[in-house]
Structures are given as structure tokens and as C-alpha cells.
Amino acid sequence: GNSVTQMEGPVTLSEEAFLTINCTYTATGYPSLFWYVQYPGEGLQLLLKATKADDKGSNKGFEATYRKETTSFHLEKGSVQVSDSAVYFCALSGGYQKVTFGTGTKLQVIP
Amino acid sequence: GAVVSQHPSWVICKSGTSVKIECRSLDFQATTMFWYRQFPKQSLMLMATSNEGSKATYEQGVEKDKFLINHASLTLSTLTVTSAHPEDSSFYICSGTDHNSPLHFGNGTRLTVT
Numbered sequence: 256g257n258s259v260t261q262m263e264g265p266v267t268l269s270e271e272a273f274l275t276i277n278c279t280y281t282a283t284g285y286p287s288l289f290w291y292v293q294y295p296g297e298g299l300q301l302l303l304k305a306t307k308a309d310d311k312g313s314n315k316g317f318e319a320t321y322r323k324e325t326t327s328f329h330l331e332k333g334s335v336q337v338s339d340s341a342v343y344f345c346a347l348s349g350g351y352q353k354v355t356f357g358t359g360t361k362l363q364v365i366p
Numbered sequence: 367g368a369v370v371s372q373h374p375s376w377v378i379c380k381s382g383t384s385v386k387i388e389c390r391s392l393d394f395q396a397t398t399m400f401w402y403r404q405f406p407k408q409s410l411m412l413m414a415t416s417n418e419g420s421k422a423t424y425e426q427g428v429e430k431d432k433f434l435i436n437h438a439s440l441t442l443s444t445l446t447v448t449s450a451h452p453e454d455s456s457f458y459i460c461s462g463t464d465h466n467s468p469l470h471f472g473n474g475t476r477l478t479v480t
Contacts, residue, residue, distance in 0.1 A: 259409075289468075298372070298459055298473035299410075344409065353400070354461075354469060356409040 257282045261345045261357035268335055268364050276330040276360045278319075278345035286347040288312075288321050288328040289354070293342045302330075302343070335364045369393060370462050372472025379450055379479055387445045387475045389460035396462030399443035400469070401435060404457040413458075416443055450479040 261278040268274060280288065290302040290312070303312030308323035317332045328345060345357040369392040379385050389399060398417050402410040414430075416422040416437035424430045432454075434446040443462070447454055459474040 291471075296473075298370075299461075299471040301468055304468065353412060353415065358407075358409040 257286065257347055257349070257355040259345050259347055259355055259357035261343075261360055263358070264342075264361040266360060266362050268362070270337055270364055270366050271334045272364075274330070274332040274335045274339075274362065276343055276345075276362070278328045278330065278357060280326050280328065280345070280347050282326075282347055282349075282355075284349060285323075286349050288319070289346040289348065290317070290319055290328070290330050291344040291346055291356075293344065293359070295341070299344065335362070337364045337366055340364045370396070370460060370470045370472040372460055372475060374475055375473060376476040377478070379477070381451055381479055382449055384446055384448045385450055385477060387447075387458055387460075387477075389443045389445075389462065389472050391441045391462045391470070394462070394464050394467075394470070395440035396443065397440065397465055398463050399435075399437055400461045400463075401433075401443075401445050402459045402461070404459065404474075410459065413445075447477065450477070452479045455479045 258281045287306045289304045291299040292302045303314040305312040305321035311320045319328050319330045342359045342361045344359045346354045348354045371390045401413045404410045413428045414422045414424045416435050418440050422435035437443040455478050461469040461471045
């Protein structure tokens with residue numbers, strides 16, 4: 256079956272630091288890959304996505320590249336802000352149907 | 367963008383009572399609704415999938431008689447936790463799709479059973 260593994264948190268960074276949250280996946284076929292973000296007290300929001308190998312998803316300064324050879328979709332941001340503090344979920348889907356989520360990584364950015 | 371409104375955002379109930387959680391798609395027709403449960407420090411686990419007008423399909427290990435799902439219209443799906451117990455305390459979140467765009471999630475419901 257499909258599965259997603261992402262680095263455990265929490266991750267604590269100073270403002271303007273570089274962020275990497277690792278994510279690897281196991282899936283049959285060619286899934287779409289997603290990063291979702293959950294801000295405190297809110298539901299999930301789609302942050303970015305990539306639908307095929309070598310695609311780069313990007314949004315709000317965050318980027319992730321679909322690497323089929325390493326089955327990875329690492330999330331990066333060059334300079335984090337306090338407002339980026341949230342829980343980040345890596346996920347995959349075979350379509351717009353069931354989504355398999357990773358366990359989430361809590362990011363805390365301190366001023 | 368598309369919005370899924372989920373209510374209540376939090377609820378506290380006594381053991382043995384039932385709780386209903388509503389999810390409404392405000393500006394799209396949610397042909398399919400997914401219901402997830404999130405335990406502390408764990409990921410979202412899919413509980414069931416419901417298509418409008420059909421019976422929900424439950425994931426293995428989820429009690430369909432305990433977690434009643436109704437999806438009677440393209441804009442409303444409900445999850446009723448029947449005879450709730452403390453172990454049902456969790457964060458429940460719905461998501462909807464019209465199959466032409468990615469999933470849209472509600473803000474979730476924090477259920478605490480005392």
C-alpha cells in the first residue's frame with residue numbers, strides 16, 4: 256500500500272533560517288505529491304503540489320521537487336518567518352481521491 | 367477559493383451521548399466527502415469515504431454503527447459519533463471534492479468525551 260514517511264519534529268528554527276523537512280514515499284504507480292499546512296486552531300490547507308516526476312511545486316516561498324529516483328518530496332524554504340510556525344504534512348494521492356498523509360512535522364520559528 | 371465549513375469547531379460531551387459534526391461545501395458541489403481522524407502527534411487517518419446519495423465506505427477497523435455518516439446532498443455531509451466514549455476523543459476533519467480540483471478541508475472539530 257501507499258505510505259509517507261516524514262521527519263519527526265518538532266523543528267525549531269530562528270527567523271530567517273533555512274528550512275528542510277524531509278519526506279519520502281512508497282506508492283504504486285505515479286502518485287501526485289502534496290504538502291499541506293495546518294496552522295494552530297485551523298484545518299489543513301494545501302501548500303503546494305507536484306503531479307509528475309521532476310515537477311517543482313512552490314508557494315509562499317516554499318518549494319518541493321518530485322524526485323522519483325529517490326522517492327522523495329522534501330520541503331524547503333530559504334528564510335522562514337514566525338508566521339510559518341505550523342504543522343506540515345507530506346501526502347500523496349493516486350488522484351483526487353484518497354490521500355495518504357505522513358505523521359506531520361511541527362515547525363516553530365522563534366524571533 | 368473553495369470552502370468547506372465544518373461545525374462545531376469544538377465540542378465536549380458526556381460519555382454515552384451522541385455528537386453530530388457537519389461539513390458543508392459553500393461554493394462547490396462535494397460529490398465525495400472524506401472523513402478523517404487525527405490522534406495527538408499522529409497523522410490523519412481516513413475513516414470513511416462518502417459519495418452523495420450512497421452509503422459510506424468505511425476503512426478497515428472503523429465501526430460503521432458507531433460513526434454514522436450521511437451525505438444526503440452535494441453540499442452537506444454529517445458524521446455522528448454515537449454513544450461516545452473517552453477513547454473517541456480526537457480531532458475529526460472532513461474534506462470534499464467535486465473531482466475537478468484537489469481536496470478542500472474543513473477546519474476540523476475537536477471532540478472531548480468526559
